[in-house]
Amino acid sequence: MTDAAEVYRLISANVQAVVRGKPRVVRLAIAALLAEGHLLVEDVPGLGKTTLARCLARSVGGEYRRIQFTPDLLPGDITGVQVYHQGAERFEFHPGGVFANVVLADEINRGTPKTQSALLEVMAERTVTVDSVRHDVPRPFLVIATQNPIEMEGTYRLPEAQLDRFLMRLSVGYPDLETEVLVIMSDCAGVGPDELSPVVHPDALRAAVAQVRATHVEPAVCEYAARLAAATREHHALRYGASPRGSIALVRAAQAVAATHGRGYVTPDDIKEVAEPVLAHRLVLTPDAELNQRAPADIVAEVLAATPAPTSPAR
């Protein structure tokens, strides 16, 4: 089983057994995994962001670790430390929490900036450097982080450089009435993330990731992604628009979404589908726009409406 669409189908069915009524969020979350990108799930408490993250983590075989971010968490707890081994009379490396295939960084904004920064290297390069020695983390390597955007006390806002490392930022959102009833009934029936079994082996996920990376992208679609990113840089309500890393992320996420749709090529619709989760958290509003309570998601929607979609594969 190496087909990316099949991997998506399996994980999606597994996760949706617990996370009810959020197929789009689940699709995008799985797309982030297939693109081997990291995922930030952000929403108010109680909407199931940790549940979603745990379900994703549980669905993929391999090693899974959860790091609960608190203010007293130290960088060494994440990356690992060198410990002196008296018997061998030498320092030995004790890996930290990030040495796993799937890492759940719960409530990441409760960690201090110093601790948050410990994730920078591993998220970008998938290696950890301790005492000038590089240690590779296992592949696939996925960080699923959650954070609560409304509580400010005792939290540390993620720096832009850290946010840029996340491929997508997703919000779960409130369920509708029917879905909420289903969620309650599932809870009563004892269905939770811990009940889920891994449905995809890490090797299959690796193969699916490779297949996603090989998804065909026409130059005109790449240009469309670049134009969208460029349009955010020129938007009057933004102090900083999306970086080239943002446009790269746009195409990679679109490749994964195309795979979830069972297609071997990317369309402009794929780009548009992932534009908001990929770009919104990379935008920095001007003070005026913040005062006017403008949301980055609305600005992405404006940019999507104003930027001509390609109508021909020729650039």
Next chain:
Amino acid sequence: MRTRVAVGCVLLAAAWAGLLFAPVFGVGPLVVPIIAVVAVVYAVFELCARVPVLVPWRPVVALAAGLLAVVETVLWDTTAAGVPTAATVRALSAGLAESWQLTLQSTWPARDDPELLLFVPLAVLAAAVLGVEALRRPLLAVLPSLAVVALSQAYQAADGVAATVSALAYAVVVATLLGVTSGSWSARRSLVVVPTFVFALAGALLAGVLDPLDREPYRLQADRGVVPPVRTVSPLAELAGRLIDPDEPVFTYTATHPVDRWRTAVYDRFDGGTWTASPDYRRMGAELDPRVDGPVVERSADVEVPEPEGELPSQPLPVAVSGVAPLVDEDSGMLLVPGADRALAYRLTWREPAVDATALLAAAVDADAADRIPEQGPVPAGAAEWAREAVGDLRPTFQTALALEEYFREGFRLARGADLPTGSAWRHLEEFRRVKRGTSEQFAAAYVVLARALGIPARLVVGYRGAAEAGTVTVRNGDVLAWPEVAVEGVGWVPLDPTRSARTTAGGPGLAAAAERAREVLPPASELPEPQLEPTPVAEAEEPGGAFPVLPVVLALGALLLLALLAMPVAAAVRRWRRRRMGVPGAWLEARDLIRACGVPTTPGMTVRDLARTAPDQSLVDALHELAAIVDEALWSGRPGEHTARAWAVVRRIRRGLPAPARMRAALRP
């Protein structure tokens, strides 16, 4: 290659706009500088294409090279073997500031002097450089040359076939430009702009054909003239003074035919005390085209004036002057070189109408001529009574004018010798009436006053007698002469000779000779028949300016409306044809326009699936989803295949699924 063609079109548009100044300068003087300018700008474009480091400096380099081309072709005389000098810079700056204005002050076609011509190649240069730099936006690139077109038409509007051909040629160049740049330009915009050009042209053509008024084309020149410095002593006032020293030479002329009179000043206003002229002086252009009904004889003479005093000896209908660049009053033929401080030699060419004496004798006076003379001044009290004494109650005709001339010829004596009366004010004329003796000044002034009292438009001319024979003639102070001219309908201003001083030969051409022949057959005043006047055609009496042509305007508007109605479906069909050739992308654009015709708002960022989400009907949603799948497969899969027929089949299904009003809107939208 497309860029080269586009640059060529921009330069061609600028050159063509410059050539539209042909009615002002003629084509010949414009061709070389304009071609030089556009060729240099194109050369700079090619150079910058090969040397990328020059690209940011291209407008500066093009301007400098273009200015050099203008200097070499127009201002060569100011250069030192082609190298610009300080004089070149002065001429260039003077040309920039004044040439457009001097041209407006000249008669047209204007002389091809650099100080007049310079602004045209400079305007073409500006249009070419700005156009090439604005080429990324083709419509913007057209604007500079369009501005030059507007300027040329403000100077002298083209009319009739010339206007249509000029507009057509310009539109073809612009259409080619828009065509070759359509890659960087949305097809939708071209669908609006190109038909607009075509219909504007068709409308212009139709209006040109249907316009029955045959009006003079607009020209800016009509409102501009030159006001020369006023002379302290007028030629009329110094007439008697010249007669005191009759042997003093004034000027010399050489002609192969007799010239009976030379004029220097024409006076048409008299306030009872002073005679003044009201010339509308302009700079003499290359050639004048005086309007003369009937056959004409063209004459010329070489004139040398050793001590010019401003006014130059001239003829009533001058055509060209070479050797000097004078001011000219086209109505009177007066030539003026203000501030001349050295001897002048020039060749004057003029026309002399060949008029039949019998027809002249039967002609009425030109009543409109009096209206053309501003502020003639009141007829002095007593003039009417004197006029009745002279010719009785005759109606104002040319015969009456001759009869009045005969009155002076028979009843008055020309003063000669040293004791000469001076002045031409009314009190001098009353004295002249009393003593019946005077110089040609009093004869001519009295004649003009009496003629006006009789209703005959007349004016006073001062000049010199010529000679009855050909060859080189020296004109002296003693030849100074004043004479009256009367306006005759269909003929012009006919010179008369109440003093019998002019050396007119009845056999030659010209109005003076015709008047001489008419005199020979003129019956005595008491036997003059009443002129047979044609009845005034009441039906044709129109208010000044003519009635508004309702029918042609309605017809033109109707034709334009019909054209527009026909044009919309034609344009829609052309659009569909072009989109079919585009294949699947064309089908997508067509489907988008069809959905838009339902009133669904669209944005540039919409894909087929976005459109499906906004479609008002489920069948349309299904069709659009099907089209989306085809578009995705055809455009983005990287696997070429034949999807066009399927895509257009879906488009047809979408069209059939539209409500009738939306289908109609879609069919009529150009």
